[in-house]
Amino acid sequence: MNLNRTKAPDFHRIDNINIPKTEFGLLSNKIPFHVLSGGSQELSYIALTFNAGTITSNQLLVASITNAMLIGGTKKHSASQIADTFDFYGAEIRTDSNFDHAVIALFCLNKYLEHLLPLFCELITESAFPDSELESVIAEKKHKLIVNKEKTGFLANGAMHKLTFGSHPYARRAEPADYDKITRNTLVGFHSSQYHAGNCHLLAIGCITDAVMSLIDKTIGNLPVKEKTEIQFATLAPTAKNATEIIKKKNAVQSSLRMGMQTIRMNHPDYHKLNILTTILGGYFGSRLMKNIREEKGYTYGIYSVMQPYLQSGLLRIAGEIKSGYAMQVADEVRREMQNLKDKLVSDSELELVRNYMMGEMLQTFDGPLSSIDAVEKAIDMEVGIDFYDKEQQEIMSIKPIDIQEIANKYFDLDKLTVAIAGNE
Amino acid sequence: MINFDRFELDNGLQVIVHQDKTTPIAAFNLLYKVGSRDENPERTGFAHLFEHLMFEGSINVKDYDHQIQIAGGENNAFTNTDFTNYYITLPKQNLETAFWLESDRMLGLDFSEKKLEIQKNVVIEEFNQRYLNNPYGDWMLMIRSLAYHRHPYMWPTIGKNTFQINHTKLSEVEAFFYKYYAPNNAILVVAGDVDVDEVKRLANKWFGPIPRRNIPVRNLPAEPKQSIPQTLIVKRDVPTNAIYKAYHMDGRLGPDYHASNLISDILAGGDSSRLTQHLVKQKKTFVSINAYITGESDPGLFIIEGKLSDNISFEQAEESIKAELKLLCNNDVTENELTKVKNNIEMRNIVGEVNVLNKAMNLARFTMLGDTNLINTNISYYQKVTTADITNISRKIFTPDNCSTLIYKSSQNG
Numbered sequence: 001m002n003l004n005r006t007k008a009p010d011f012h013r014i015d016n017i018n019i020p021k022t023e024f025g026l027l028s029n030k031i032p033f034h035v036l037s038g039g040s041q042e043l044s045y046i047a048l049t050f051n052a053g054t055i056t057s058n059q060l061l062v063a064s065i066t067n068a069m070l071i072g073g074t075k076k077h078s079a080s081q082i083a084d085t086f087d088f089y090g091a092e093i094r095t096d097s098n099f100d101h102a103v104i105a106l107f108c109l110n111k112y113l114e115h116l117l118p119l120f121c122e123l124i125t126e127s128a129f130p131d132s133e134l135e136s137v138i139a140e141k142k143h144k145l146i147v148n149k150e151k152t153g154f155l156a157n158g159a160m161h162k163l164t165f166g167s168h169p170y171a172r173r174a175e176p177a178d179y180d181k182i183t184r185n186t187l188v189g190f191h192s193s194q195y196h197a198g199n200c201h202l203l204a205i206g207c208i209t210d211a212v213m214s215l216i217d218k219t220i221g222n223l224p225v226k227e228k229t230e231i232q233f234a235t236l237a238p239t240a241k242n243a244t245e246i247i248k249k250k251n252a253v254q255s256s257l258r259m260g261m262q263t264i265r266m267n268h269p270d271y272h273k274l275n276i277l278t279t280i281l282g283g284y285f286g287s288r289l290m291k292n293i294r295e296e297k298g299y300t301y302g303i304y305s306v307m308q309p310y311l312q313s314g315l316l317r318i319a320g321e322i323k324s325g326y327a328m329q330v331a332d333e334v335r336r337e338m339q340n341l342k343d344k345l346v347s348d349s350e351l352e353l354v355r356n357y358m359m360g361e362m363l364q365t366f367d368g369p370l371s372s373i374d375a376v377e378k379a380i381d382m383e384v385g386i387d388f389y390d391k392e393q394q395e396i397m398s399i400k401p402i403d404i405q406e407i408a409n410k411y412f413d414l415d416k417l418t419v420a421i422a423g424n425e
Numbered sequence: 426m427i428n429f430d431r432f433e434l435d436n437g438l439q440v441i442v443h444q445d446k447t448t449p450i451a452a453f454n455l456l457y458k459v460g461s462r463d464e465n466p467e468r469t470g471f472a473h474l475f476e477h478l479m480f481e482g483s484i485n486v487k488d489y490d491h492q493i494q495i496a497g498g499e500n501n502a503f504t505n506t507d508f509t510n511y512y513i514t515l516p517k518q519n520l521e522t523a524f525w526l527e528s529d530r531m532l533g534l535d536f537s538e539k540k541l542e543i544q545k546n547v548v549i550e551e552f553n554q555r556y557l558n559n560p561y562g563d564w565m566l567m568i569r570s571l572a573y574h575r576h577p578y579m580w581p582t583i584g585k586n587t588f589q590i591n592h593t594k595l596s597e598v599e600a601f602f603y604k605y606y607a608p609n610n611a612i613l614v615v616a617g618d619v620d621v622d623e624v625k626r627l628a629n630k631w632f633g634p635i636p637r638r639n640i641p642v643r644n645l646p647a648e649p650k651q652s653i654p655q656t657l658i659v660k661r662d663v664p665t666n667a668i669y670k671a672y673h674m675d676g677r678l679g680p681d682y683h684a685s686n687l688i689s690d691i692l693a694g695g696d697s698s699r700l701t702q703h704l705v706k707q708k709k710t711f712v713s714i715n716a717y718i719t720g721e722s723d724p725g726l727f728i729i730e731g732k733l734s735d736n737i738s739f740e741q742a743e744e745s746i747k748a749e750l751k752l753l754c755n756n757d758v759t760e761n762e763l764t765k766v767k768n769n770i771e772m773r774n775i776v777g778e779v780n781v782l783n784k785a786m787n788l789a790r791f792t793m794l795g796d797t798n799l800i801n802t803n804i805s806y807y808q809k810v811t812t813a814d815i816t817n818i819s820r821k822i823f824t825p826d827n828c829s830t831l832i833y834k835s836s837q838n839g
Contacts, residue, residue: 003634005485005529009521011496040447041779071696079706083697088765090772109772136706143712143732146664150560251662254550254558285490298546301554321554323546353495360497363516367450370779 014359015397019366019389022376027221033202034380035213039369044113044206046216047094047105048124049381051231052194054099055169055312059186060178065137066187066194067097070104072133074126079133082119091116093123099170100311101381102194110207117219124195125223129184142179149176152256152422153321155247159420160258160317163243168234170310197223203380205369233312236262241415247422255327255423257303259318259334261416266309266382272395273407274307276354278316280346280404281305281337284357288337289318293330299323303330309382316411327421335417341408345401358396362389427784427800430621431792434628436637437609441788441797442624443616445781451617452785453513453523455531456793458612459605460507461582462645462723470548470584473504474593475601477544479511482535489526496522504582507722508793514782517618521627528631531611534602541595549587556583560663564730564831571655572671572726572829576648607638612792616785648673648724655829660836665712666733668742669831671726672822674718677794683806684818685718685727690766691758691815692716692729692749697765699749700729710737710745722794727822739832753819758812770807 023035031048054063071093073079086093091108106120148154158173165171202220204212239262264271282289282305289303303320322330365375366389379388430442464471479502480489493500498515511530513523556562565581573579584590613632615624651673675681692700693716700714714731733742777783784800791799 003630005525005532008492009525011522012516012518014497014516039779041775043775043779080697080702083695083702084765087695087697088761088768090768092772109775133706136709139709139734140705140712143665147560147732150662150664152558252558254553284494286494294547295543298543299550301547301551321550321558323550323553353491356497357494357499360494360499360516363497364450364499364514367448367781368779370776 013356014363017359017363017366017393019386019393020369020372022380022386027202027217029197029221029223029225031197031200031202031220031223033204033216034376035208036205036369036372036376036386037208039207042110042207043107043370044110044204044208044212045105045107045370045373046120047103047203047377048200048220049101049103049203050195050200051229052102052190052199053097054172055234056194056229056231057190059181060172060174061182062186062190063102064097065134065141065182066190067095067102067104068137068141069129069134069187070095070123070127072137073128073130074122075128076122076126077119079130082123085119086116089116093120110209110212113212113215117215121219121223127191127195129187129191131184134184134187138179138182142176145174145179146176152247152249152252152254153319155249155422156256156258156420157319159245159247159422160260160418163245163418163420164239164260164262164315165313166237166239168236168313170313193229196226198225198228201380203377205373205376236313239416239418244419245421246425247420248424249422250424252423253324255322255324255421255425257318257320257322257327257330258420259331260418261316261413263307263314263316263411265311265314266379266384266388270407270410271307271314272392273399273403274316274411275392276358276396276399277341277404277407277411278305278307279358280350280354281341282318284354286353286357288340289320289334292333292337293320299326299330309378311382322423324424327423327425331419331421335414338408338412338414338417342405342412345405348401351399351401351404355396359393362393427778427788429788429797431797432625434608434633436633436635437607438628438632439612439792440624440628441612441614441792442619442621443614443784443788444619444621445616445784446618448617448781449517450514450781451517451520451523451615451619452782453515453520453527454614454616454782454785454789455511455527456612456614456789457509457511457606458610458793459509460505461580461584462506462577463605463643464577464580466577466580468589468593468597469580470552470582470590471593471597471601472509473582473584474544474548474590475598476502476504476509477548478534478536478540478598479530481540481544483529484533484535486526486529487535489530492522492526498522506578506582508790510786510789512782512786520615520619524627524631528635531606531608531632532635536595536599538595541593541598545590545593548590552583552587552590561661561667561833564667564669564833567657567659568669568671568726568728568829568831571657571831572651572673573648575646576723577645578648578721578723578725603638604641607640608632608635609637610640612789614785614789614792616781616788645723651827651829654825656832657830658832658834660834662837663833663835664837665735666739666835667833668731668733668739668746669833670729670746671829672827674725674727674822676724677720677722679724681818681821684810684814685822686720687763687766687770687807687810688753688815688819688822689716689718689727690769691753691762694766694769699752700731703749704731704745708745709734710742743830750819750823754816754823756812756816758815760812763810763812763815767807767810771804774804
């Protein structure tokens with residue numbers, strides 16, 4: 001047999017991915033729900049997302065500590081009893097907060113939902129904020145922040161956000177001393193105004209049968225309703241020209257480079273094109289940044305660019321840990337690569353590569369309900385719906401080199417690119 | 426129940442096929458039985474550096490990553506102390522692309538001085554990023570050299586230092602390839618909506634012509650039983666004091682392995698665990714604490730690590746950990762508590778059966794250990810553990826003479 005190893009075997013292009021549809025409805029108490037059902041295992045992921053992110057409080061840390069304290073004890077159960085119950089059933093309870101939202105989610109085997117959903121609701125309706133637990137949560141979080149402030153990546157990221165978002169709440173960063181200003185009363189007040197049925201939506205993914213939905217409605221569908229708190233969109237001022245900050249960290253053996261730019265929200269018609277452009281720049285292993293900075297120069301283990309969506313804006317973020325002494329040079333290389341995308345058309349072969357890569361990635365994302373949790377959650381929370389991914393795949397399949405160049409010229413405004421470097425530069 | 430078929434090529438390549446008709450993705454996982462434990466003590470970090478070079482082109486294919494991406498796939502690799510694992514996920518229609526690329530890499534690599542230089546730099550930056558430019562990042566390097574005196578687990582996979590990585594020569598890289606990268610030293614798992622006969626055909630077509638190579642018999646020095654407590658005190662520019670304790674325990678196939686894993690969950694698995702509840706929430710001795718096992722093939726380590734609260738001395742911190750371990754040795758674990766950690770393992774097992782790549786990786790690892798069907802029977806070993814086992818094995822592991830302690834002092838903290 002004569003085997004020709006120099007020739008690639010034929011491969012098939014993925015040109016159509018079956019994006020599942022979420023079902024939409026209202027629970028008895030009018031909580032909007034989105035359901036994605038399927039999968040061979042009797043597992044459910046049930047998440048309640050509240051408009052209770054950091055931008056909904058004027059005081060730093062109130063939102064994140066309130067969220068963490070949901071599992072800190074209720075009027076009927078202590079934190080340790082709560083943890084014991086969820087752990088006993090092998091269930092996972094997740095709390096998480098970001099700029100826009102705060103989430104509490106339950107991930108467990110369906111057979112235990114009946115035991116666990118009532119307790120899940122109790123966490124929201126009867127939070128007690130016991131002092132001792134609050135003290136531990138604050139100590140742990142404060143310690144984490146103090147350790148993070150030793151990390152060049154954390155420092156550069158915070159500085160980049162500040163440069164990029166200026167006076168907008170998205171620029172705010174807490175300091176360790178902010179933990180000392182937290183009082184129980186502030187948390188109780190924030191909890192009472194934000195954590196209720198009028199201020200959230202529900203996402204259920206997994207083996208969501210009618211029986212599961214009925215259980216959800218009997219429990220979460222009974223959460224009390226208050227008036228929705230409207231979120232004021234804060235003003236986004238344009239970024240200062242060529243804003244740069246260097247944070248000196250003497251003993252660092254590497255420099256963290258973060259670059260940022262205000263961009264568009266996920267509901268903007270150009271979002272998909274800009275996302276494809278960002279992928280070409282630094283969104284996969286074969287990207288221009290990885291080729292240039294890692295594979296040609298060996299200055300980094302990894303550098304990437306990504307679109308980070310927020311409700312009120314979007315951030316184009318570039319990040320890499322760079323060999324000491326080279327971060328400024330790498331920042332210039334990033335600008336050069338971006339300018340290059342404005343000046344020259346991408347080749348058909350590069351576009352085909354990115355197209356196939358992105359379609360393959362999407363195929364994996366939608367390989368069963370559980371692997372699609374993050375993607376679905378993002379689309380629902382950013383208020384674009386799961387159709388977003390249908391439009392994404394249409395755009396990936398139809399975009400042309402000239403469209404990419406146009407988008408680069410429209411959005412890669414290099415004067416507005418902020419640069420933050422932390423390290424021994 | 427995970428079904429699988431197996432066959433072996435004439436050149437010794439073991440192949441496992443798992444059918445999962447529910448997914449459009451095929452997983453292709455190739456495990457080489459070489460890890461950092463097989464390294465020359467003067468060239469540590471070598472197996473991992475070599476893993477990087479595997480992506481720099483092979484005899485007939487210069488652009489490995491490009492070929493995966495153009496076929497809509499994703500790929501990566503990792504190296505640990507025991508083995509090196511390369512994996513690809515791609516649309517099931519494009520499975521042959523994976524066979525083409527991986528077989529060419531096994532056939533031979535396109536080595537060059539320039540590629541080696543660049544990947545040395547990348548690996549040194551990885552070393553910096555993960556271990557040196559990261560508060561507390563170097564603790565694992567120190568505790569391994571404290572706990573092991575003979576067995577090569579004494580160095581971590583990244584290597585002892587960047588100096589050795591920097592001094593690697595191209596001839597050493599080539600020798601390493603022919604010593605360990607061979608069909609008779611590898612396990613291939615293909616999982617997804619695939620046909621066994623088709624996998625057989627592809628395996629024979631692409632891997633069949635690769636000759637068997639002489640693989641050295643692994644003959645690692647066993648670590649002698651530790652007879653006195655080991656302690657190392659270091660001072661670093663970090664915000665708070667930390668303590669790391671490592672106890673020798675069974676390897677992955679040892680009789681005490683499963684109970685030891687459950688003990689680590691009793692101590693630190695989830696918010697309801699003992700160390701979290703007693704030492705973080707109630708006594709507030711630590712701001713955070715964790716316990717886990719390294720889970721290696723040869724006898725590994727049971728690790729407890731904690732960050733001390735500001736007003737707590739190292740003596741107080743150690744005493745509080747010892748008191749918790751003493752409870753385990755004194756029959757303190759209830760049936761209910763044991764059931765809880767078993768339920769957690771069961772849940773992780775179920776979740777682990779959802780993803781096709783995850784299944785492929787587990788099949789490869791269990792095959793390496795000598796029993797592919799452990800993927801189905803592994804859970805029963807956990808179910809069999811009794812509270813008496815927990816007591817007995819705690820008594821065996823948690824003795825002062827079996828412990829290495831790293832005292833990690835903050836220079837910022839007085």
